[in-house]
Amino acid sequence: MDWDDLRIFLAVARGESLSAAGRVLKLDPATVGRRISKLEEATGAPLFARSPQGYGLTDAGARLLVHAEDAEQAVTRGTEALAGTTGGLSGQVRIGAPDGCANFLLPRVCAHIAREHPEIELQIVALPRIINLSKREADLAIAVSPPTTGRLTVQKITDYTLHLAATEEYLASHPPIEGPEDLRAHPVVGYIPDMIFDKELDYLSEIGADKVTLGSNSVSVQLGFLREGGGIGIAHDFALPFAPNLRKVLADRISLTRTFYLVRHAGDARIERMSRVAEMVLGGLKAEVARLEALT
Known part of the structure; x- marks a missing residue:
């Protein structure tokens, strides 16, 4: 089983359809379907339950998902290690947040980070619902209630x-x-x-x-x-x-x-770029809430 197979498996697991996975992978949905069928043949177990609603993980698929995410994080850490560290940050980081935080707090925080690290790409996803990190809707999430399930790390912000x-x-x-x-x-x-x-x-x-x-x-x-x-x-x-x-x-x-919490995938704590961005977002949000509340 190679990383490319796992990469396709992860895209289908998160998108819950061949077409959604194809858009992420820039592959034709039929090609994605063939690759999934080939992976299932290699593993000897059905990884997805097909239905009109989409592709849902079977028990075997759920077990593989844990290892596939570990492999994804290992690839990311290896890529960053080969790139070396220059003190600056690069790459894309997507932050999910409820719209109050996204509109009134995160723009100033992210703009400051971007000035300090011109190669970073920061994206804010403002959704009036809980961000689903398991589907990689975001790399980091701001929540008003700490999640109690999933392989996640949770830190109180303020x-x-x-x-x-x-x-x-x-x-x-x-x-x-x-x-x-x-x-x-x-x-x-x-x-x-x-x-x-x-x-x-x-x-x-x-x-x-x-x-x-x-x-x-x-x-x-x-x-x-x-x-x-x-x-x-x-x-x-x-x-x-x-x-x-x-x-x-x-x-x-x-x-x-109320309280803001910073939520991220547990394995991302070992990825330097993600840890540094998380630290800056946490500190920046804490300072921005204090600054704005002092004005009222």
């Missing part, structure tokens, strides 16, 4: 705070808010309830708000609703400097604390 916020104009033209019970008389901005992908994002149920008048699965859109005077809602403190017309409401009564 805590961050959130408060109710609204515009001065909105507050001046609507009934006064003296306590959480007064929120019932106001339009509330927040997540679409059935699209909350992590329990840590269910802010409104925590403060007793039972109806979302203006909803979105995007933090950036929610902030836009608030900036336009659409109502009152929970906002990240680190996002408030980007919306100077907002002010905190009931700050002494309602204050939420």
